[in-house]
Amino acid sequence: MPAAYQPPVAAMRFLLEHVLDFDAQMAMLPGLEDVTSELAEEVLAQAGRMCTERLAPLNLPGDAAGTRLVDGEVVTAPGFAQAYADYVDSGWPSLAGDPAYGGQGLSRAVQIMLDEMVSAVNVSFGLFPGLTRGAAEALAAHGSEELKSLYLEKLTTGEWCGAMALTEAGAGTDLGLLRTRADPREDGSYSIIGTKIFISSGDQDFGNNIVHLVLARLPDAPAGVKGISLFLVPKFLPSGNGxxxxxxxxxVGALEHKMGIHAQPTCVMNYDGATGWLVGEPGRGLNAMFTMMNAERLFVGIQGLGLADAATQAASSYARERLQGRAADGHGPVPIIAHADVRKMLLAGRAFIEPARALAAWTAIRMDVADRHPDPQARAAAHADVALLTPVIKAAFTDLGFETTVLAQQVFGGHGYIREAGIEQYVRDARITQIYEGTNGVQAMDLVARKVTMEGGEPLRRYLALIEADIEHAADHPLVPQLRDALALLADASSVIAAAEGDPDRLGAAATEYLHLFALVSLGWMWLRILAAAPALGDTRTPRGHAALARYFAAYLLPRAGLHAARIAAGPGPVMELDEELL
Amino acid sequence: MPAAYQPPVAAMRFLLEHVLDFDAQMAMLPGLEDVTSELAEEVLAQAGRMCTERLAPLNLPGDAAGTRLVDGEVVTAPGFAQAYADYVDSGWPSLAGDPAYGGQGLSRAVQIMLDEMVSAVNVSFGLFPGLTRGAAEALAAHGSEELKSLYLEKLTTGEWCGAMALTEAGAGTDLGLLRTRADPREDGSYSIIGTKIFISSGDQDFGNNIVHLVLARLPDAPAGVKGISLFLVPKFLPSGNGxxxxxxxxxVGALEHKMGIHAQPTCVMNYDGATGWLVGEPGRGLNAMFTMMNAERLFVGIQGLGLADAATQAASSYARERLQGRAADGHGPVPIIAHADVRKMLLAGRAFIEPARALAAWTAIRMDVADRHPDPQARAAAHADVALLTPVIKAAFTDLGFETTVLAQQVFGGHGYIREAGIEQYVRDARITQIYEGTNGVQAMDLVARKVTMEGGEPLRRYLALIEADIEHAADHPLVPQLRDALALLADASSVIAAAEGDPDRLGAAATEYLHLFALVSLGWMWLRILAAAPALGDTRTPRGHAALARYFAAYLLPRAGLHAARIAAGPGPVMELDEELL
Known part of the structure; x- marks a missing residue:
């Protein structure tokens, strides 16, 4: 078993209170005025206990037991059904939900911090409430009043679960190819016919209803994405009393056998004339689904972060206990944490996790502003920030998260390859986060082909100006000149991207490089903010060692910016020239 | 099932004949005079058929079935015992073995090319002959005539299997901590008492004998590595007639449950007063074992290469068939191989695999020279080259190999996460190659703390001069100036390493960066040699597209050299300064 995960509640409070100006931000937002970092800490401390006491013990056994299909019914791993019932009873699914539908109306920043801890201890479990929340958001934004009154409270409280049914065998990244049909019936409902694959939380044995949001085509729909509509398809049809x-x-046609997230039932779903109801306008299904997918993409980025922290914590504990080798003065054996090579593997994780948590919370607060600020311009600006950051957080946090779990596993040496040690599960579980909810390549294309140039590039310029201003006002630290250089590389690269509009080869060759360059600068920016907050503190509960971690970030991680910039400068030529048949 | 693996026999012949001057090299070496690239191709073509027809079909089922311990006896996956028997019958284990002991006396370059193909189709299987060969080498170098006459022919032909028993629960990287005892008996044998873990091929149900080489301490042995001796401990004691x-x-105390290589029985071995015989001098066990480990380390690097090729081939096939998205001109759906982002993932693999295969073969030829050249100075120089390259090939090929399998998996999107697709197995199997036979961190420390400075740094200088000379004579290609710059970075970094002798923090902080910088320059050097050979060819069977692949290498992979150099320049300060309790 890996060493016990320590919920990073103190670090979270520190970020909210001292780095992100959380209390003042919330005070401006109707409905969130009373949400403070103190309240957040109380909630998160309770959440942390729930995670370590209830969900963490199910993680390794859940991986070993997996899910099974028995006579067509999904059987989840021992303890999952009860844990989910308890999770709902304690009100965790509804933390940031709309109070009009049974939610508790907390900030999204608190929500993603809960998500991080749940993901750290049990990614398979966390997908149940995570997808349920996404379904609730899509329904709230696009559903009819009738559908909302029947389903939204149940989804908000988590009493019923949600699932998203997009992918088909021949339609993944390119949803325009999907073939599931929706035939209208006389009563206003639709008959859904088709097969979907890779449906997370598609079914389970929690004894509740499961609300599928299914993409399908109406009979007269045009080909491609414009012919796709969204339908609500519940496992059980609500009776008159709801x-x-x-x-x-x-x-469930089958359960997928996967590399990881074994305790999560990933279903092949057959809709055999299932009854469904249209959500939103015909032909606007993809638009409606994107409401759900953007929330999910942020959530997936957070999974990468949570897994990175859990793995790094476990590796750090192991490195303190494992005695091998000698110290510089020849005495030994010493704990391997004394060795520079081992320290680097831990530092790479730590130097990423701290600012990543800050950046995610910053983005979540921007979501709160986008949802609630009284000024429409402020809402629009915040909405653009979220649109810009969503692909970055999804892809960079999961790429760096996966890398971090691999490094943490490496700290364990041979023991890290053994399943009982628990660390290799993090690697297998983290791997899916780079793939699902749009592969990281798709995220990068979203960033370069849409987000950089949206609104004539104004949101990007505003974001870069924010970072530049903080650099100008920063105190002396080795990070500052390095970050200034990296920001200049990002600004140059942004011009290359903007100029490449309509050139898919140039955009495609640059996309992943640009996304990671963007992420590095953003993480460096958060380090600046963390450093600016740190000296003001006399609070011994808050994390220490930030200045040293930021120096490691500047010296060992930020130089990756130059690599990404060099590749963007190299352009698509070397990528496209080799004949396809020779590749 | 992944697309069928195509044995890269034509590419191998091309490298031997046109890049590595194989025929002329062999002509100088007594016993290998008649080994030609033509003969090598014939042997490898046959080996390729054996790999695809006999071993590849067992790979995915072997992963699913795994190994079991039934009443204390290991049960291997279906088909493995018969496949091993056939492998021995066909003479594959003895390809490069000593003819005095039943070997076929071929070049080690042919051996590692066989190893690459076996690793590509079935890593779990390949460990049986791989460890057997290592045991034979250690015995040949250090065993008494009596032990050699009893065991060496059986091991060379593969009739009996070998295993290396080093690691204990508290002694992995730091073998000086091991506690297994060897008590002398009156008949000259020893009673071995102790428990070893992570013993690959420790037992099986092939119905043959298994010869363990076990590290243990004599009763009067000093503490640390100088108290370690090596013992031969067979599963069955040979009777009078052998x-x-x-x-x-x-x-077998237990079988380990692992992330991958499920069909390989990784054993906890209990030696309960087992009968063993001393191999080599008392207290020189680690030295004797290193004969075995160096061969194994090269073999493990080759595993990384083979897995990378198998995964890239599978991803390339998938990318040709999978239709998603649109081309630059708007038509579609098109095969995803048309997209720049997908091409990059395939190119990263291809641009690494080709020169890596060349570098491995170059090193293997140097092993032949070290073994057989009539001139002792030539032997010594070749031996030093092998010593220098061994940690580089082990660590860089497995790090880049793992990366390559992850990228190949990414090309598959969601399908890549499903076990039946076969691609995720490559990732899990590749992961162990970075860990076993000395973690890659240990390889990097071996390079910087021993290999760079051995013989006053002369072998390193000679190696860098070789590369410099080839750069001077290279034809015009975008790679040339980039490689010259990277070589300059490597030369500077080598000075930093040499000056840091006795400073474990500086060496430790630089080690992995230096190893990868060294590898990048070496791979670039091999690209130069490949490019130099290519224009001379009118042979349509040889691989094409080299110039384009080398340009991709120069533009997208070689810039990593600057990242590693920047980290080496940053030094150990940012690595060591954070208080241990805060890490």
């Missing part, structure tokens, strides 16, 4: 009634004509 | 007789007092 309780789950008759079983819908949908079934 | 056939396996009485069962020895050793048993």
């Amino acid at each position: 309780t789950p009634g008759e079983r819908n004509a949908m079934s | 056939t396996p007789g009485e069962r020895n007092a050793m048993s």
Whole structure:
């Protein structure tokens, strides 16, 4: 078993209170005026206990047991159904939900900090409430009043679960190719016919209803993405009084056998004339689904962060206990944490996790502003920030998160390859985060082809100006000149991207490089903010060692910016020239 | 199932014949005079068929079935015992073995090319002959005539298997901590008492004898590595006529549950007063074992290469068939191989695999020279080259190999996470190669603390001069100026390393960076040699597209050299300054 995960509650409070000006930000937002960093800490401390006491013990056994399909019914790993019931009873699914539908109306920043801890201890479990929340958001934004009144409270409280059914065998990244049909019925409902694959939380044995949001085509729909509509398809059709009634004509065709997240039932779903209802306008399904997917993409980035922290904490504990080798003065054996090479593997994780948590919380607060600020311009600006940062957080946090779990596993040596040690599970679980909810390549294309140039590039310019201003006002630290250089590289690269509009080869060759350059500068920016906050503190509960971690970041991680910039400068020529048949 | 692996026999012949001057090199070496690239190609073509027809079909089922311990006996996955018997019958284990002991006396370059193909199709299987060969080498170099006459032919032909028993629960990287005892008996044998972990091929159900080489301490041995001796401990004690007789007092305590290489029985071995015989001098066990480990380290690097090629080939096939997205001109859906982002993931693999195969073969030829050249100085120089390159090939090929399998998996999108697709197995199997036979961190420390400065730094200087000379004579290609710059970075970094002798923090902080810088320059050097050979060819069977691949290498991979150099320049300060309790 890996060493016990320590919920980073003190670090979270520090970020909210001292780095992100959380209390003042919330005070401006109707409905969140009373949410303070003190309240957040109380909630998160309780959440941390729940995570370590209830969810963490199910993680390794859940990986070993996996999920099974018995007579067409999904059987989840021992303890999961009860844990989910307890999770709902304690109100965790509804933390940031709309109070009009049973939610507790907290900030999204608190929500993603809960998500981080749940992901750290049990990614498979966390997908149940995570997808449920996404379904609730899509329904809230696009559903009819009738659908909302029947489903939204159940989803907000987590009493019922949600799932997103997008992918088909021939339609993944390119959803325009999907073939599931929706035939209208006389009563206003639709008959859904088709097969979807890779449906996380598609079914389970929690004894509740499961609300699928399914992309399908109406009979007269045009080809491509403009012919796609969104449908709500519940496992059980609600009876007159709103309780789950008759079983819908949908079934689990198979459970996928996966590299990781074994305790998560990833389903092949058959809709055999299942009853569904249209959500939003016909032909606007992708638009409606994107409401759900953007929230999910941020959530997936947070999974990468949570797994990185859990793995690094475990590796750090191991490195303190494991005695091998000698110290510089020849005495030994010493704990391997004394060795520079081992320290680097731990530092790479730590130097990424701290500012990543800050950047995620910054983005979540911008979501709060986008949702609630009284000034429409302020809302629009915040919305643009979120649109800009979403692909960056999804892809960079999961790429760096995966890298971090691999480094943490390496600290364990041969023991890290053994399943009982628990660390290799983090690697296998982290691997999916780079793939699902849009592969990281898709995120990078979203960033370079849409987000950089949206609104004539104004949101990007505003974001870079924010960073530049903080650099100008920063105190002396080795990070400052390095970050200034990296920001200049990012600004140059942004011009290259903007000029490449309509040149898919140039955009495609640069996309992942640009996204990682963007992420490095953003993480460096958060380090600046963390450093600016640190000297003001006399609080011994807050994290220490920030100045040293930021120096490691500047010296060992930020130089990657130059690598990404060099590749962007090299352009698409070396990528495209080799004949396809020789590749 | 992944697309069928195509054995890269034509590429191998091209490298031997046109890049590495194989025929002329062999002509100088007594016993290898008749080994030609033509003969090598014939042997490798046959080996390739054996790999695809016999071993590849067992790989995915072997991963699913794994190994089991039934009543204390190991049960391997279906088909493995018969495949091993066939492998021995066909003479594959003895390819490069000493003819005096039943070997076929071929070049080591041919051996590692066989190893690459076996690793590509079935790493778990390949460890059986791989460890057997290592045991034979250690025995040949250090065993008494009596032990050699009893065991060496059986090991050379693969009739009996070998295993290396080094690691204990508290002694991995730091073997000086090991506690297994060897008590002398009156008949000259020893009673071995202790428990070893992570013993690959420790036991199986192939129905043959298994010869363990076990590190243990004599009763009067000093503490640390100088108290370690090596013992030969067979599963069955040979009877008078040399056939396996009485069962020895050793048993499998457990099989490890691992992230990958599921079909490989990784054993906890209990030696309960097992009968063993001393190999080499008392207290010189580590020295004797290193003969075995160096061969194994090269082999492990080759595993990384083979897995990288298998995964890249599978991803390339998938990318040709999978239709998603649109081309630059708007038509579609198109095969995803048309997209720049997908091409980059494939190119990263291809641009590494080709020169890596060349570098490995170059090193293997140097091993032949070290073994057989009539001139002792030529032997010594070749031996030093092998010593220098061994940690580089082990660590860089497995780090880049793992990266390559991850990129190949990414090309598959969601399908890549599903076990039946076969690609995720490559990732899990590749992960162990970075860990076993000395973690890659240990390889890097071996390079910077021993290999760079051995013989006053002369072998390193000679190696860098070789590369410099080839750069001076190279034809015009974008790679040339970039490689010249990277070589200059490597030369500077080598001075930093040499000056840091006795400063473990500086060496430790630089080690992995230096190793990868060294590898990048070496791979670039091999690209130069490949490019120099290519224009001379009118042979349509040889690989094409080299110039374009080398340009990709220069533009997208070689710039990593600057990142590693920047980190070496940053030094140990940022690595060591954070208080241990805060890390």
